[in-house]
Amino acid sequence: MTVANNPEGRVMVGLLMTRPRGVAERFVEDLPASTRATVQVIYAPLIRTTPLNPRPDASEQGLSSGDVIFSSANGVRYATAPFAGQSAYCVGQRTTQAAAAKGWRAICCGQDADALVQTLSEVPPAGPLIHLRGVHSRGDIAERLRLVGVNCREQVIYDQVLLPYEDEARIAMDAQASLIVPLFSPRTAQQFVKLAPYRAGLHLIGFSKAVAEPLKGLKCKGLQICKSPTAAAMRTLVRDAAAGLARVEGGPSAQ
DSSP states (O other), X not given: OBOOOOTTOOOOEEEEEOSOHHHHHHHHHTSOHHHHTTEEEEEOOSEEEEEOSSOOOTTTTTTTXXXXXXXXXXXXXXXXXXXXXXXXXXXXXXXXXXXXXXXXXXXXXOSSHHHHHHHHHHSOXXXXXXXXXXXXXXXXXXXXXXXXXXXXXXXXXXXXXEOOOOHHHHHHHHTXXXXXXXXXXXXXXXXXXXXXXXXXXXXXXESSHHHHGGGTTSOOSEEEEOSSSSHHHXXXXXXXXXXXXXXXXXXGGGO
16 A cells, blocks of 8 residues: 655655554654655555464463563564563563553563573573564574573464565555665565565665565665664664655755
């Protein structure tokens, strides 16, 4: 699905958002107004998260005792509500904020799985931990914590289903001369590569080195990697790419 933020028929740069629609829209809303004015946003989710069926209840999720680990906001979304005083050790500020909003005593333990494992290894919680995650998860958090003596297990509570492009999105993508593509996960990057070829000149931005790895064999105009795995770092690179392409292609920034 596309967003027609080009009412005056100006030359604009395409911005392809492959995340689920809700989080993609929030990312676009947080871009600078000057950036939003120079891009035509194309929403084309390549992944959909769904709770496991049947959904585990609180006791099956292990929430009746101990604390939890969330490595993504999706884990927070599909977990049952916490009991009073339960802590959630989280990866990233967005996950931490989501956990706090749901009632957890949320603690940010860094921007990636490595930082969380290091933090909990150095100062392990007194009680048991459970990592509530999706079917596809990176970092081997529970196993690595067990190896250093931390009582931790894991529970899969949701799935991440890969999606093809809808016809409308593919038509909109093919109509662009240049396409900025921020990619946030290795699986989405792999799916993006699988769905090639692309007619537009691709300006790819990987959230991390792991996300960028599948993209290296794809024909593109450029591939950048965020300095840190944060939404703010991604927004900065999207902003800079949009500004540069707007100057080249005669967009509003070139006036």
